[in-house]
Amino acid sequence: xxxxxxxxxxxxIMRDGIKAILRHNSDEFAVxxxxxxxxxxxxxxxxxxxDIILMDIGLPGLNGIETTTEILRHCPDVKIIILSMYDDEHxxxxxxxxxxxxxxxxxxxxxxxxxxxxxxxxxxxxxSPQVSDRLLHRIQRGDLESKPxxxxxxxxxxxELVGGPFNxxxxxxxxxxALVFGARLEKESPRRRPLVVEPDCQxxxx
Numbered sequence: 491x492x493x494x495x496x497x498x499x500x501x502x503i504m505r506d507g508i509k510a511i512l513r514h515n516s517d518e519f520a521v522x523x524x525x526x527x528x529x530x531x532x533x534x535x536x537x538x539x540x541d542i543i544l545m546d547i548g549l550p551g552l553n554g555i556e557t558t559t560e561i562l563r564h565c566p567d568v569k570i571i572i573l574s575m576y577d578d579e580h581x582x583x584x585x586x587x588x589x590x591x592x593x594x595x596x597x598x599x600x601x602x603x604x605x606x607x608x609x610x611x612x613x614x615x616x617x618s619p620q621v622s623d624r625l626l627h628r629i630q631r632g633d634l635e636s637k638p639x640x641x642x643x644x645x646x647x648x649x650e651l652v653g654g655p656f657n658x659x660x661x662x663x664x665x666x667x668a669l670v671f672g673a674r675l676e677k678e679s680p681r682r683r684p685l686v687v688e689p690d691c692q693x694x695x696x
Contacts, residue, residue, distance in 0.1 A: 492516060492517060492518055492519055492520040493518065493519050493520070493541040493542055493607070493611050494520055494521075494522035494540045494541045494542070495512060495519050495520065495521055495522055495540060495541065495542045495543070495544060495607070496522045496523050496524070496525065496531065496534065496535070496540040496542070496543045496544070497509070497521060497523070497524045497525070497544050498524075498525045498526075498527075498528070498530075498531040498543060498544065498545045498546060498549065498554070498557065499526070499544075499546040499549075499573070500526045500527065500546065500549055500550055501546075504546070504573075504596070505524050508544060508603070509521055511600050511603060511604070515604060518604075518607075518608070518611075519542075519607055519611075522540040522541075523540070527549060527550065527551055527552065528549045528551060528552030528553065528554065528556060528557030528560070529551065529552055529557075531543070531545070531557055531561065532552075532557060532560050532561055532564070535561050535564065535565050535568060536564055536565070539565050539567070539568055540568060541568070541569065541611070542568070542569045542570070542571065542607060542610055542611060543558075543561065543568060543569070543570045543571065544571050544573055545557060545558055545570050545571065545572050545573060545590070546573050546574075547572050547573065547574040547575075547576075547581060547585065548574070548575065554572055554573075554574075554585075555572075555584045555585060555588045556588075558570050558572065558585070558588040558589055558590050559588045559589065562588070562589040569591045569610045569611070570588075570589065570590045570591060570592075571590065571591065571592040571593075571594055571606055571607070571610055571616070572585040572588075572590045572592065572593050572594070573594055573595075573596055574593065574594075574595060574596065575595070575596050575597075576595075577595055577618070577620050577621050577624065579624075581593075582617070582621055591610045591614075591615045591616070592606045592609065592610050592615055592616035592617070593616075593617050593618060593621055594606045594616070594618050595618040595620055595621065598618050598619075602618060602619065606618075
């Protein structure tokens with residue numbers, strides 16, 4: 491049976507684009523419903539629960555982060571993917587803290603969105619390639635090591651990534667590779683790769 495997906499975005503053109511992608515993968519995912527606001531999404535979820543929610547971070551009124559927190563308060567088993575135009579660390583940290591299982595940029599490809607849906611459907615987590623690149627660079631520079639943070643945001647970012655749903659982080663010091671969230675990524679890889687956390691991943695923090 492296909493996973494039921496709720497689309498939450500105040501732009502119809504965005505929802506229509508996602509629906510077109512899901513229609514081509516109807517054996518895996520089906521549109522559960524659509525909501526134009528956070529309040530509407532909360533009301534829909536309290537009546538009948540979808541399996542996955544694709545949530546715009548920039549909703550008017552109750553934004554995507556606040557809506558995620560509210561939905562998970564009532565429906566903790568729902569898996570939420572945050573969609574964002576921006577890849578700044580504050581947005582990523584806020585999404586993780588709210589309980590979202592994935593963070594996907596709106597400029598991502600169809601395949602990236604499907605990868606995120608599949609990872610989350612299996613109980614894992616996902617970060618868009620552009621977001622994972624930034625995180626990898628910080629780990630490779632040692633910015634996320636256990637040392638005094640240069641700012642409150644650095645501390646918050648490290649605590650959320652290491653202590654939250656994205657906690658399977660491992661870095662190999664002094665080598666050309668890094669193990670992050672279960673994916674082995676070459677430092678000079680010509681192709682951007684997402685960070686995917688498999689549900690049964692057993693990694694340790696070096």
